[in-house]
Amino acid sequence: MRAFDSAYIQRGFLMGLVAMTLLVTASNILVQYPINDFLTFGALTYPVCFMVTDLCTRALGAQKARRVVFAGFAVAVLLSLGLATPRIALASGAAFLTAQLLDVYIFDRLRRAAWWLAPLTSSFVASAIDTALFFALAFWGTTMPWVTLALGDYAVKLAIALAMLVPFRALIALIPDRQALRS
Template structure:
């Protein structure tokens, strides 16, 4: 299981750093390249939540947050790194909560609902912190970005649906030797 968490963290860092680099390159007044890469972070979070449960999924988010922000300062700008970090931490944790709440419904509801809702918040936080007051067309970038995130959320159901057949779902049971937070060993 530890290797699975490390793979998830590495994938998260790669996707977030790539998105923070790509957001610096607008396609037009409505879209940046980051719109196509960042939504994959929600797939990674949802797969982590399915496989490891919410506590370990949060660990993937925390580790991804620290490493991706540090890397983004170098690949992008400090302002983009801070905007990304604030948006990432808030929205990925919200994604985990939504996914976990819906995890026992039809297989596609949890990843779709959590990605769509968290993407809306992510877009609002990231673009306002990263670009407000810069003179850049950040509001139209945000609209275009969110539209792409909606499309990518739908498309990411394909790999989620395929991978969920290989990933054993978390049952709520702690691995041997570990206790949930706040519970004493009996």
Template sequence: MTARPAPLFAPLRHRDLLLAVLAMGVVVLGSNILVMYPINDWLTWGAFSYPVAFLVSNLVNRRFGPQAARKVAWVGFALAVLMSVWLASPRIAAGSCSAFIAAQLLDIGVFDRLRHGHWWRAPLVASACSATLDTAIFWSVSFAGEPLPWVSWALGDLAVKLGIAVCLLAPFRALLWKMAPLPGAR
């Protein structure tokens, strides 16, 4: 059995890091605010925005590698949590803090492991696994001890997150085409 060659990654420039961190921070902060607004008995507005965090992570991972994606996750995490305590609520921030970093690190690991397969497999599987973990942690931490409607919100949000993960494959692929390929990269 032959080993696969190590993938080549573009160097992560300060501008790229700043853009990725800002995108991650805006998505997480926005989602933390939107999750406080239910649409109905089984869904909140946050379910529609949060999957974009996985898109950001997956694009950074694909182009710059898992180490760069982890850097973006940690810095974006710190920014979003600080802002969430102030603009959302401490309880939402605590749930988001726990869920976000666990889900992002899982996403990065799963994506990196599957990066050599079909272009759609790594982002889809990584996002599905991470959305499930994120949902379980976020809702159980943020709403523990609250009346049970949060369980239906969690299930509704997860269903929407998984659906959006599928829909985000098109922007993922389109953005990959816009990224200049590296010489010898697979």
């Protein structure tokens, strides 16, 4: 049983890390391309990170989910430095780390409530922090209409958080809850 547990955790960690790296790197490139005055293409990809974080917290526990966040942060910032502007890479890193760690904390505290409460609450709160930090750090003092982009971005994050409840519900049926297994 111990070997299975270790392999399960390693596989979950790797899957979380790959998903985080791809999503954050793509989002850091796509955020440089506005769709309109209220939205960038990055707003369509980044919110999925919150579902990945929530699934990692559920499957691996809060401590290991934080490790996924730290590793994803390091890899994504390094890749983003080569694929996006340094300012965007650093703003993204600061916002990502803060918001994802907050997401793990909130999700872990609410995980025993209704199945939808933890992912929805953690995503709504962490997305607000992420959006405010990222747009202020990345675009303050530029000609980019960052306040309106931030508002549009947050609205999309909320909509995607709601939409992610459907795949989250389907996936939690396949992923054991580490906290429940310990009880």
